[in-house]
Amino acid sequence: MFERFTGEARQVVVEAQEEARTRAADEIRTEHLLAAIYIVRDNLALAVLDELGVEEADVLRDIDRLHAGSPRALDAEALSSIGIDLDEVRRQVEEAFGPGALDRTRAALGGRSGGLFGHIPFEGPSKKALELSLREALHLGHDHIGAEHILLGLVHTEGGAAHHVLAARGVRLEPARAVVEKLVRQRKAAG
Amino acid sequence: MSDATKVAAAASSRDPAVGLAAVASLRGLLESLEELQVSNARSQGWSWQQIAEALHVSRQAVHKKYRRYGF
Numbered sequence: 509m510f511e512r513f514t515g516e517a518r519q520v521v522v523e524a525q526e527e528a529r530t531r532a533a534d535e536i537r538t539e540h541l542l543a544a545i546y547i548v549r550d551n552l553a554l555a556v557l558d559e560l561g562v563e564e565a566d567v568l569r570d571i572d573r574l575h576a577g578s579p580r581a582l583d584a585e586a587l588s589s590i591g592i593d594l595d596e597v598r599r600q601v602e603e604a605f606g607p608g609a610l611d612r613t614r615a616a617l618g619g620r621s622g623g624l625f626g627h628i629p630f631e632g633p634s635k636k637a638l639e640l641s642l643r644e645a646l647h648l649g650h651d652h653i654g655a656e657h658i659l660l661g662l663v664h665t666e667g668g669a670a671h672h673v674l675a676a677r678g679v680r681l682e683p684a685r686a687v688v689e690k691l692v693r694q695r696k697a698a699g
Numbered sequence: 700m701s702d703a704t705k706v707a708a709a710a711s712s713r714d715p716a717v718g719l720a721a722v723a724s725l726r727g728l729l730e731s732l733e734e735l736q737v738s739n740a741r742s743q744g745w746s747w748q749q750i751a752e753a754l755h756v757s758r759q760a761v762h763k764k765y766r767r768y769g770f
Contacts, residue, residue, distance in 0.1 A: 582727050586720035615730035
């Protein structure tokens with residue numbers, strides 16, 4: 509399904525995988541695709557978000573919050589409530605296995621399926637968002653799928669976290685479509 | 700109070716938020732420690748059978764869980 513993706517859009521998909529890996533996620537989720545739009549930079553999706561008055565800092569902070577409560581993070585306070593001193597455990601483990609040993613295990617990095625180098629699969633809503641980006645492009649009569657269509661796919665996919673992050677900033681599907689339509693038309697006229 | 704008594708005390712904590720967070724973190728810690736120890740045992744030449752016996756689990760269980768890591 510990636511044949512019609514522009515170079516930019518492909519880059520977004522690649523960076524989303526990198527984002528998932530960095531965040532020790534075992535799946536590529538919609539918020540990773542959204543964060544990737546900001547990593548790739550020069551793309552029409554950013555212009556759309558800008559036009560809709562969405563602040564980059566707000567979106568990135570909301571994405572960070574989604575990951576904050578990761579169940580895999582060791583909670584030193586909770587462990588101390590059962591008499592386990594995490595700092596002491598970490599110190600002993602590092603003495604035997606080297607600096608960072610406890611935090612570098614696959615278990616700590618989040619996932620039996622992910623790992624550091626392995627392939628990270630797309631979660632259901634991410635797949636859906638990419639499929640919908642194709643449909644959004646067709647709907648607007650565009651013959652390419654760019655970052656701006658991925659953005660529409662993310663807004664459209666209600667089951668994904670990106671939809672909720674964007675909705676919280678006032679992004680709705682219809683107005684977003686209208687801005688994409690306008691900006692693509694302007695770019696064509698200019699180019 | 701011995702460690703076992705403390706664990707028992709927290710496991711029966713009346714505040715679920717405290718008790719469950721402790722259990723979740725303990726599980727995470729357990730997984731990391733097990734992985735480190737299995738990796739170390741393999742690099743010291745221990746067989747899956749020996750590791751399984753020390754962990755009180757079946758050889759199949761430990762092999763299935765860790766072979767994909769290339770230990």
